[in-house]
Amino acid sequence: MTSAAAVVTILGADELLGLRLNQERSALEQFLFSLQWTRESLRGFQLPLVLWLTPRIAAQLADKAPDFWSWRGGVFEFSQPIAWAFEPERSQSQTLEQPQTPKPAAADPADLQRQIDDLLAQDPESPLLGSLCNDLGKALENEVSYSEAEIAYRNALYHREQQLGTDHIDVATSLNNLAALYDLMGRYEEAKPLYERSLAIYEQRLRPDHPAVANSLNNLAVLYYSMGRYDEAEPLLKRSLTVKEQQLGADHFDVANSLNNLAVLYREMGRYSEAESLYEQALIIKEQQLGADHPNVATSLNNLAELYREMGRYSEAEPLYERSLAIDEQIYGKDHPEIAADLNNLASLYDSMGRYEEAKPLYERSLTIKEKQLGADHPAVATSLNNLAILYDSIGRYDKAEPLYERAIAIREQQLGADHPDVATSLNNLASLYESMERYGEAESLYLRAIAIGSKALPENHPNNVTVADNFRLLVQAALEAGQANQLSNHPMTQEVLRQLSELE
Template sequence: MPPAALSSLNDREYRKLLLALTLDTQRLELLIAITDDRNLQDQLIAAYEADLKAEDITPLRARLDPNRPSLRATLEELAAQTPALQAGEPAVVTVLNAGELLGVRLDDEKSEQEKFFFSLQWTREALRKFTFPIVLWLPDAVATRLAQQAPDFWSWRGGVFEFVAEAREPAVGRELLAMPMRGLQDEPQKSPIAIADLQQQVAQLEQTAPESPLLITLYNNLGEAYSGQYDYKQALELYEKALTLAKTKNDRAGEARALRNLGDGLADCGRPFQAMGYYQQALEKYRELGDRSGEAKTLNRLGLASDDLGQYPQAIEYHQQNLAIAREIGDRSGEANSLGSLGIAYDLLGQYQQGIEYHQQWLAIAREIGDRFGEAASLFNLGNALVKLGQAQQAISNYETAKAIFEEIGQPFNADKCDTALRSLNN
C-alpha cells in the first residue's frame, strides 16, 4: 500500500510504479523514479518494498560507488553477492545515490556525474544479462541531464514516474536541532557586490599574471563568496583551482585553506564522507604549519561531518579536541561553538543530561560575548533536551525565549522551528 496521506498525483504515480514492478519480475525493466524530496523517496521505497515482499518478490538495494559510478559494475557486484539473484528468484533492485554524484570535476578529467552518464550511454547491451526490474532514483535536475547526455540509455527506459514534494509538519527531532553553523568561526558571507569585485580581480590577474600566488587567496575568497550564495558548484571549482595553484607554489597555508574549503563544499552538497578526506588533509597541513586556529576550525568541521555520518562518539572526540584548542588560544566564540556541538552530539546519542550541561555552558558564553544567535540556539537545544527528559514546562519557557531572540535578530527559519516545537508540546 502507498504511504498514508499522499497527494492524489503521488498516489497515482506510486500505483503505476508498483504495477510496473510486479508485472514481470524475471525480466529486465529499467524504471526511472524522480523526486527532489528525499523523505518522500525513502517513504515510497519502503512502501513498495513491503508490497513486493507481500508478493514473494525480493526487494534489494544497491548504491553506486562515487569512485566508479557504473550501473553495470554495481549490478554485477550485487548479483555476485546475492544468492536470490544467482538462483533467478523474483527480485527488484533499487539503485540509490545517483543524485549524490558530483557534477563538478575534482582532480579527474570527468566529474562523477559525467562518468556515470558516459557509462550509461554504452551499457545498454551489457545490462541485458540481468533478469530483474531496476528502479533508478534521481532528482529532477539529474534526470534532465541524464536525458541530454545519455539519450540512448534514456530512450531505452521502461517508464518514468515523477513524485512531487509533500507538504508536512516536521516533528521535533534531529531536523529541528539548532546546529552550530559550519562557518560560524569564519569570516562573514560575501555579498553579490563582493562577488563581482572578486571576479574582476581574478579575471585581471589571470590575464596579466596567471601564476601569481595572490590568485590562491582570490580563488579561495571567491569560492567562499559563492558558497555564501549557495552556489556550491562554482565554489568547488574555485577551491580546486586554489588547491592546484597552491601545490604548484608550495603554499601550504593556501593549500590547507583550499582543502578545508573543498571539505565544506562537499559537506554542504550532502557528501560528508568525501568531505572527511579533505578535512583530514587540511588538518595535517595546519598541524605542520603550527596554525592552532586553523587546526581548531578543521576539527570543528570533522566533528560536524562525523555528526552527519551518524558517528557521534567520533564527533565528540573531534569537538573535545576543538574545545581544548579554543580554550588554549582564548577563542571564546570558538569555545562556545565547540560546547554547542558537543551538546548536540550527546543529544543525538540520547544522553540528554550530558547534552544539557554543554548547552548551558554554551548559553553562558553566548550571553557573555553578546552572541544573540548562539544564545537563542542554545536555549532552543536546551528545550529539545528537556522535552526528551519529560520537563515540558521548562522546555516551553526556553522555546519562547529563543523564538523572541530569533525574531529580534531576523532569523525566521529558527523562529519557525520554535513554533513547531511549541505546537508539538501544546498538542
C-alpha cells in the same frame, strides 16, 4: 620604557576602490605611478612598512607598479574564518534550524570572475589568484550554486598549491573550504580525506595545540557527526575543546562553541544529562562575554530548548524558545531568515505538544519569510515545506501534505542533487504519507529509492538508514496485513521481507 620592534601600518587603500579604474590617468593610476618613485626615497626608512590592501587593489598594484611590488618582503592573506555549527534534526526528519551569526554581504560572483579573468591575463602566476578564487567559491556557495562553487574552490586549491607548495597553511584553508562544501552537498566520503589532509598540514606547520588545529578537529568531527559516526566524532570534539580551553581560556567564546557542539553530539546519542550540562555552560559563557541579548545567546537558548523538547520537558522549553525569538526580533526585525528559523523551532514545540492550531501559522510565517528573503527554491524553503507537510500529515490532511512533500523533494533534488541524504529524508516522509493513504505500491518505490540513496551516501549503520529500513519493513507488513500485497513489486528487497514475514507466521 621597554623597547619593542615598531611597525608602520598604512591603511585606507580600500578607499581607492571607489575611483574609476578605467578612466585615463585616474587618481588610482596616479597613486600607483607615484609608488614607482618611492622605493629609493624609503630606503633610509628604518621601520618595516605594512600596507593593508584589498585583493583588487593588490592586483592593480602588482600590474601598475611592478618595481614597488617587487620590493615587498611578503604577502599575507587574511580571510574570515568559517563558522561551524550543527543543525539538530528530529527523529522524523523535521529539521530544527540553528541560527548563525550574521555574515558580511558576499561579493558579487560576476565581479570576482572579472577580476580573476583580468588577473589571469595580466599575471597568471599572481599569488592573489588563489584568494580571489576562494572568495568566488564562497560567494557562489552563498547563492547555493554548489557545482560552480566547487570549480572555484578547486581552482583556489590549484593556484595555492602551485604558488605556495602543497603543505602551506593557505592550502590547508582551501582543502577545508572544499571539504566543507562536499559536506554540505552530502558527499561525505570525498570530504573526509580533504579534512584529514587539512588537519595534517595545520599540525605540521603550526603545533598540535594551536587554535587552528582545534578548528580543524572540530570540522572533521562535524563530518563524522553527519555520517552518524558518533564514536569517532566524540574524541575529536573533546580534543578540540581541550586545546581551546588551554590556549584561549575556559570562558572564551570559542570554548562555548565547542561545548555546544559536544552537547549536540551527546543529545543525538541520547546522553541528555551530559548534553544539558554542556549547553548550560555554553549559555553562561556567552551571556558573560557577549551580553544577555546577543544573537549567539539566542542560539544557545534555542539549543537548550530543543533538548528540553526532545526530553518532553515542554514547559521548560517554551520560554527559552520565546526568549530566543524575542532577542532575534530585536536585532534583525520581524522579516529576517533568523526569525524564520526561530518561528520554525517554536512551531515544532507546539507540534510535539499536539498544539497544531498554534504551530500551523508559525510554520506558514516561517515559510513566507524564507521564500521572500531566500528565494522559492532555497534548501531552507524545502525544510519549511517538509515541516508544514508533517503537520498536515499528523492531523490527517493528506491532500495538503502531499504537494508540500513533493515540492520539498523537487527543491532538494534541484539544489542538492538527486543522491543527497536530504532527498532520502523527503522521500521517506512522502512514502510514510502514501502508506497512511494505503498507496502501498507508491510508498514502496519511494522507500526503495531512499534506501538506495542512504546506502550510497551514508554508512550502513547510520541512524537515518536504520529508520528508513525499519519503515520499509513496516510498510510491507502493513500491505500484507491489509491484503494489499499485490500492490507491491517483485523487487528483491521486498520479496526478502515478505519471505521473512512468512517465516514468522
